[in-house]
Amino acid sequence: FSSECAEVTITNCSIVNNAWDGVALYRGANVTVTDCLIKDGRGAAIGVTWDATCTAYRNDVSGFWKGIGAFGTSWVIARNNLVHDNLGWGMIATGESFMDMANNVVYHNGNCGIAPWSTDARGRIVNNIIADNGWRDEWVCPCVGVWFYGDWSKWVFTNNLVFNNKAGNYQAIWDQTDYNFNVSKDPLFMGDADFHLKPESPAINAGDSSTYDLDGSISDLGIYGGPQARKH
Numbered sequence: 001f002s003s004e005c006a007e008v009t010i011t012n013c014s015i016v017n018n019a020w021d022g023v024a025l026y027r028g029a030n031v032t033v034t035d036c037l038i039k040d041g042r043g044a045a046i047g048v049t050w051d052a053t054c055t056a057y058r059n060d061v062s063g064f065w066k067g068i069g070a071f072g073t074s075w076v077i078a079r080n081n082l083v084h085d086n087l088g089w090g091m092i093a094t095g096e097s098f099m100d101m102a103n104n105v106v107y108h109n110g111n112c113g114i115a116p117w118s119t120d121a122r123g124r125i126v127n128n129i130i131a132d133n134g135w136r137d138e139w140v141c142p143c144v145g146v147w148f149y150g151d152w153s154k155w156v157f158t159n160n161l162v163f164n165n166k167a168g169n170y171q172a173i174w175d176q177t178d179y180n181f182n183v184s185k186d187p188l189f190m191g192d193a194d195f196h197l198k199p200e201s202p203a204i205n206a207g208d209s210s211t212y213d214l215d216g217s218i219s220d221l222g223i224y225g226g227p228q229a230r231k232h
Helices: none
Strands: 007-011 014-016 023-025 030-034 037-039 044-048 053-057 060-062 066-070 075-079 082-084 091-093 098-102 105-107 114-116 122-126 129-131 155-158 161-163 189-191 194-197
Touching (some): 023 053, 037 044, 044 053, 044 075, 066 075
Parallel strands (some): 007 030, 014 037, 037 060, 053 075, 060 082, 082 105, 105 129, 129 161
16 A cells, blocks of 8 residues: 555565455555566555556456556556456546556456546557456446447557457447457467467567567567566
């Protein structure tokens, strides 16, 4: 829990079996959380509210009611996170928040994968894989990949792979397949719990043209793409 303009760095931690949130930010907190396992609790695995700011890279987030959320007037940079098997939504931006969601894998969450959920929220949704969400009855949102309940003009939504979500890939917005380099194809993960991409995956070199992998090629989609990519 971080509040009152505290500055905190959390790295390589296991934050497991919480009574409520995993990492909670309030009132001007500035937190960097990287390479952590945040698993099994209630509330949000990473919840950023009031005017807090958060940088979240390469975290494994699962087993909460909510995955990574930006609320209030907060500012969140969330990249290369594996957000999976949460009960409600995977990632959400609401209130007057800003959220940059890039190169995440948002997989097998109970209801929706990603939810821009306010007319005043804004940000980017780029280079993500959003797949196989919607395994429980509708609770906090429809069982879709992307539930857009906001002002589309305030968001950049490009180069995402949205696939095989239970009640459809998109709701409250038109189907983005084949618009702005978004696709709806099987990402071809290496295995059920292995989110590396097979050589023939449509997610390889499919990222935004201004984002590069560490080898200098155009970014892959998902957690192993881009400059903040997971190494293993």
